[in-house]
Amino acid sequence: MSDNTQPRTRVRLRDVADLVGVTAAAASMALADSPRISDKTKRAVRAAATQLGYVPSSAGRALRSQRAGAIALIVPNTTQHVFGHSYFMHVLTGVSSVANERDTQVLVSTNPDEAHGLAAYERVMRSKSADGAIVTSAAVTDLNVERLSQSGLPVVLIGNFPYLSTSVSVGIDDVGASRSITEHLIEVHGRTRLLHVTGPMDHQTAIDRREGFLAAVAAHDLADASRVVEGDFSEEAGRDAVLGLGRDLTGFDGIVFANDDMAFGGLRALKSLGVSVPQDISIVGFDDFGLSRLTTPGITTVRVPAERMARVATERLFDLIEGSKPGPSHQELAVTLVLRESCGCESKADDA
Amino acid sequence: MSDNTQPRTRVRLRDVADLVGVTAAAASMALADSPRISDKTKRAVRAAATQLGYVPSSAGRALRSQRAGAIALIVPNTTQHVFGHSYFMHVLTGVSSVANERDTQVLVSTNPDEAHGLAAYERVMRSKSADGAIVTSAAVTDLNVERLSQSGLPVVLIGNFPYLSTSVSVGIDDVGASRSITEHLIEVHGRTRLLHVTGPMDHQTAIDRREGFLAAVAAHDLADASRVVEGDFSEEAGRDAVLGLGRDLTGFDGIVFANDDMAFGGLRALKSLGVSVPQDISIVGFDDFGLSRLTTPGITTVRVPAERMARVATERLFDLIEGSKPGPSHQELAVTLVLRESCGCESKADDA
DNA sequence: TGCACTTGCTTTATCGTTAAAGCACATTAC
DNA sequence: GTAATGTGCTTTAACGATAAAGCAAGTGCA
Structure with a gap:
C-alpha cells in the first residue's frame, strides 16, 4: 500500500551519495553542476536524489552558507489594527510570490512582545533565522523599527518614513494622491465645502493624506469652507465624524475620508x-x-x-541581501484613482 | 554616537566564552543552567552574553538539535475573497501567539505551485525548515494535503476532514451550527419557507452547512417549501442567488446563507x-x-x-512535535449564535 | 594514606552541507 | 621521455551549538 519511493527517514546527501557510490562532496558538486564532475556521475546523482526524494537540509545549508534562505515579514502589532486585514494579505501575497521565485521561505513575525529583552523581530534577525526583513510599520516613530533599520541588516520598509530617510523603503505619494482625489471632488463635481476625516495622526499616511487635502483646498481657495476632523481609520471613527457634526453637517457638500473603512462608516451614518x-x-x-x-x-x-509595493520591496530586499544595486533609498509607486458612484460619477452598470 | 554595546559583527557563543575565559562548551552549559557549572561562571557567562548581545544561531542549533525551531502555516488554496482575508488573519494571530510562547518562528507557506516537482510546502517540511505544520485547507480532497498529513510529519489540520479521519484536526460542528441557526429562523421567527445558498460543494464546510440546513427543515416538516441553491462563498454568488430567483423570491420568507459574504451580497440584492x-x-x-x-x-x-481554533491547533501541534499526548484525533470547538437584526431580533441599541 | 566521589571545567564528536585542497591517473606537449 | 595540464574524484575543514566523555584538582571517608 505504501509508496516505496517514500523515504521512511530523513534523506541526507550522504544517502544519495552512498547509493551512487561516491562521497557526499562529489554528490554536492554533481547537484551544483560542477564542471569537475563527469556527466555520467551527475546523471546518476540526480537520479538517486529524485529516487530517494532528497531535499537539502535547510539547517545544514544555512550553517555552511551563512544564509538562512528565509526573509522575515515584520508586522508590529499596532499595524494590524490600523491597516486592515486585507492590506496585510496583499502584502503577504506579494512578499510570498517573490520569495517563492527565489526559493526562499517567508517568516512572519507579528508579535513584538519583549520576550527576552529584545523585540521578537530583533531576535529573528540576530539569530540569523532570516537574511533580511520587510517591515510594514505605520507609526511615524517606532523605536524598534528604527533600531532594526539602522542595525546594518538588510531591511526594506513599506510606507513612507521621512524620519528614517536613510532607510530603504517603498511607498506611494500619499500627499499627491490625496490632493488628486480632493481635486476630483472640487473640479469634476463642483464641491466647494469639504470635510476631511484623518487617520491617527501618529501615522505618516494620516499626516500625508491630510496634507494633500489641505493643499487641494488651499489651491482652490476653499480653505475657509473646509474643515479637518481627526479619526483613526476605523469605520466607527467615520461614523462618529459624521454624527459628531450635528447640524454643521449641512455646511458640507463633500467628505474626503483618509481611508475606505471610515468612508464606509461615514456612508452608513x-x-x-x-x-x-x-x-x-x-x-x-x-x-x-x-x-x-x-x-x-x-x-x-x-x-x-x-x-x-510588497513585490517591489521584496525585490529590493533581495538586492540588499545580495549586496548589489544600492539604488534609490526610497521608491514611490503610482496609484490609480478609482471612480465609483459615491463622488457623483456614473456607475459602470456593474449591477444587474 | 554609536552605541558601543551594539555588536558590529555577528556574535557567536565562542565570543561570549572567550570574553569570560572558558570554552564554548562551558558557556553553552552555563546558559543551559547545568549543575556542572559553578554559579560564578554562570553569572559571568550570562553577563557576557547580555553585554555582547548574544543570540544563538538558529542554524547551528537546528543542525545540532534536529529541531528547526519553527512551524509552518500552510495555506494551499490562497483565499481570493476579500473577507477570506479576515479568517486567515485570525488564524495567523492564533498560531503566532502560541508559537511565540514557545519561542518558535512561524513560517507561512502559501504558494501551491510546484517549484521542483514538489509543492512548496512539501519542500518546507522535507527540508526540515519547520518541525510541523498547521494546514488550513478548505477543499474536501487535496492530494498534497493528504500526502502531507500521511507523511508521518507532525501536521494538524484546521477544519473538518472526514476523508482524512486519521489526521489530527481542529474544527467546529458545522452541521449542528447550521441546523441551530436555521431552527432559530423557524422557531423564534416563525419562518417556514426557507432558501439555503451553499458554498462550493467541494468544500467540506459547504457540505456540512447544507446538511445542517436540510436536517432543520426536515425536522420541522418544511422540506417541501424549502430550496437549496449552490453558491461559492462570494458576495456575488449571494447576489446572484437572490436575483436568480426572479418571481420565485416571494415564495420564501427566510434565507440561510452558508457564509456572511454571500449574506451581504444577498442583502444588497x-x-x-x-x-x-x-x-x-x-x-x-x-x-x-x-x-x-x-x-x-x-x-x-x-x-x-x-x-x-488556531490556538488549539497549534497547541496540539506542539504536543505532536514533542511526541506526547496522542489525544483525540479530531477536536470540535463550540460556536456562538450572534443575534443581530437581519433575522428579526431586536437591535441592541448599538448605534447612536 | 589511599580510594572513591564530587566539582568544574576541557576535549571530542556530531548534526548536513559544501568550498578548497589533495591526489591518483590519463592525456597532451615538446 | 619527462614535464605540464586535465579529469574526476576523495579528503579535509568549517559553519555554530551542544551532548557526552574525559580529566585534573579538591573533598570525604575509612
Whole structure:
C-alpha cells in the first residue's frame, strides 16, 4: 500500500551519495553542476536524489552558507489594527510570490512582545533565522523599527518614513494622491465645502493624506469652507465624524475620508441621517482593499497597490541581501484613482 | 554616537566564552543552567552574553538539535475573497501567539505551485525548515494535503476532514451550527419557507452547512417549501442567488446563507429589489469575521472562533512535535449564535 | 594514606552541507 | 621521455551549538 519511493527517514546527501557510490562532496558538486564532475556521475546523482526524494537540509545549508534562505515579514502589532486585514494579505501575497521565485521561505513575525529583552523581530534577525526583513510599520516613530533599520541588516520598509530617510523603503505619494482625489471632488463635481476625516495622526499616511487635502483646498481657495476632523481609520471613527457634526453637517457638500473603512462608516451614518450620497454629499475614500467596491453606492477611492509595493520591496530586499544595486533609498509607486458612484460619477452598470 | 554595546559583527557563543575565559562548551552549559557549572561562571557567562548581545544561531542549533525551531502555516488554496482575508488573519494571530510562547518562528507557506516537482510546502517540511505544520485547507480532497498529513510529519489540520479521519484536526460542528441557526429562523421567527445558498460543494464546510440546513427543515416538516441553491462563498454568488430567483423570491420568507459574504451580497440584492430585511425576508449568515457586524441591518450569524481554533491547533501541534499526548484525533470547538437584526431580533441599541 | 566521589571545567564528536585542497591517473606537449 | 595540464574524484575543514566523555584538582571517608 505504501509508496516505496517514500523515504521512511530523513534523506541526507550522504544517502544519495552512498547509493551512487561516491562521497557526499562529489554528490554536492554533481547537484551544483560542477564542471569537475563527469556527466555520467551527475546523471546518476540526480537520479538517486529524485529516487530517494532528497531535499537539502535547510539547517545544514544555512550553517555552511551563512544564509538562512528565509526573509522575515515584520508586522508590529499596532499595524494590524490600523491597516486592515486585507492590506496585510496583499502584502503577504506579494512578499510570498517573490520569495517563492527565489526559493526562499517567508517568516512572519507579528508579535513584538519583549520576550527576552529584545523585540521578537530583533531576535529573528540576530539569530540569523532570516537574511533580511520587510517591515510594514505605520507609526511615524517606532523605536524598534528604527533600531532594526539602522542595525546594518538588510531591511526594506513599506510606507513612507521621512524620519528614517536613510532607510530603504517603498511607498506611494500619499500627499499627491490625496490632493488628486480632493481635486476630483472640487473640479469634476463642483464641491466647494469639504470635510476631511484623518487617520491617527501618529501615522505618516494620516499626516500625508491630510496634507494633500489641505493643499487641494488651499489651491482652490476653499480653505475657509473646509474643515479637518481627526479619526483613526476605523469605520466607527467615520461614523462618529459624521454624527459628531450635528447640524454643521449641512455646511458640507463633500467628505474626503483618509481611508475606505471610515468612508464606509461615514456612508452608513449619512444614510441613517437621510442624507443621500452622492446627491447631497459626495464622499471619497482611500485604499481600495475591497470594501469600497462592495458598498452601495460604491466608494470612489485611491487604489493603493499593496501587493505590488510588497513585490517591489521584496525585490529590493533581495538586492540588499545580495549586496548589489544600492539604488534609490526610497521608491514611490503610482496609484490609480478609482471612480465609483459615491463622488457623483456614473456607475459602470456593474449591477444587474 | 554609536552605541558601543551594539555588536558590529555577528556574535557567536565562542565570543561570549572567550570574553569570560572558558570554552564554548562551558558557556553553552552555563546558559543551559547545568549543575556542572559553578554559579560564578554562570553569572559571568550570562553577563557576557547580555553585554555582547548574544543570540544563538538558529542554524547551528537546528543542525545540532534536529529541531528547526519553527512551524509552518500552510495555506494551499490562497483565499481570493476579500473577507477570506479576515479568517486567515485570525488564524495567523492564533498560531503566532502560541508559537511565540514557545519561542518558535512561524513560517507561512502559501504558494501551491510546484517549484521542483514538489509543492512548496512539501519542500518546507522535507527540508526540515519547520518541525510541523498547521494546514488550513478548505477543499474536501487535496492530494498534497493528504500526502502531507500521511507523511508521518507532525501536521494538524484546521477544519473538518472526514476523508482524512486519521489526521489530527481542529474544527467546529458545522452541521449542528447550521441546523441551530436555521431552527432559530423557524422557531423564534416563525419562518417556514426557507432558501439555503451553499458554498462550493467541494468544500467540506459547504457540505456540512447544507446538511445542517436540510436536517432543520426536515425536522420541522418544511422540506417541501424549502430550496437549496449552490453558491461559492462570494458576495456575488449571494447576489446572484437572490436575483436568480426572479418571481420565485416571494415564495420564501427566510434565507440561510452558508457564509456572511454571500449574506451581504444577498442583502444588497434584496434591498435593490425593494424587499425589506427582516420584515419581508429574514436572512442569516455564517462566520462573523467582521463584515456581518457592519451591514445595515447587522447580519445574524454563527461566530466561528477562528483564532481559538488556531490556538488549539497549534497547541496540539506542539504536543505532536514533542511526541506526547496522542489525544483525540479530531477536536470540535463550540460556536456562538450572534443575534443581530437581519433575522428579526431586536437591535441592541448599538448605534447612536 | 589511599580510594572513591564530587566539582568544574576541557576535549571530542556530531548534526548536513559544501568550498578548497589533495591526489591518483590519463592525456597532451615538446 | 619527462614535464605540464586535465579529469574526476576523495579528503579535509568549517559553519555554530551542544551532548557526552574525559580529566585534573579538591573533598570525604575509612
